[in-house]
Amino acid sequence: MQIVTxxxxxxxxxxxxxxxxxxxxxxYAITSGHTEENEKREQGIIREVKEELGIDIKKEDIxxxxxxxxDKKLYNLYYLKKDINISDLxxxxxxxxxxxxxxxEEVEQLIKNKEFYENQIEAWDLFKKYINEEEFYGKNSxxxxxx
Numbered sequence: 001m002q003i004v005t006x007x008x009x010x011x012x013x014x015x016x017x018x019x020x021x022x023x024x025x026x027x028y029a030i031t032s033g034h035t036e037e038n039e040k041r042e043q044g045i046i047r048e049v050k051e052e053l054g055i056d057i058k059k060e061d062i063x064x065x066x067x068x069x070x071d072k073k074l075y076n077l078y079y080l081k082k083d084i085n086i087s088d089l090x091x092x093x094x095x096x097x098x099x100x101x102x103x104x105e106e107v108e109q110l111i112k113n114k115e116f117y118e119n120q121i122e123a124w125d126l127f128k129k130y131i132n133e134e135e136f137y138g139k140n141s142x143x144x145x146x147x
Contacts, residue, residue, distance in 0.1 A: 006062065011081070021095055032120065053090070054091065
């Protein structure tokens with residue numbers, strides 16, 4: 001079984017966070033799910049985004065930045081930079097109560113207040129490391145070496 005998670009960031013640097021339905025513990029989380037039988041991980045995350053948020057994303061727009069295996073489960077973390085009008089989303093009510101854009105600090109506050117889905121805190125920490133490295137190398141990649 002593979003678990004797929006996608007971090008969606010807009011051009012203002014905010015992250016799309018969903019409040020899970022009460023049936024799913026009612027906490028805030030990142031869009032995530034499991035692949036179906038014989039489904040590739042990219043297909044799984046594209047399907048999960050469509051099911052939970054009602055939007056279509058393309059394979060070439062997502063970037064796998066981390067994957068690992070723990071207890072015979074494969075975990076795959078993806079990143080997507082995309083501006084999305086959340087009022088246009090068609091939420092899967094069985095899974096998602098609402099969505100909102102949050103800054104990194106607001107997500108950290110949700111974690112501190114124990115309002116964030118515990119199983120995704122480690123993924124969030126991995127994502128923060130990834131995004132900070134991307135920003136650093138992106139800003140500094142054309143600077144060259146100092147003499």
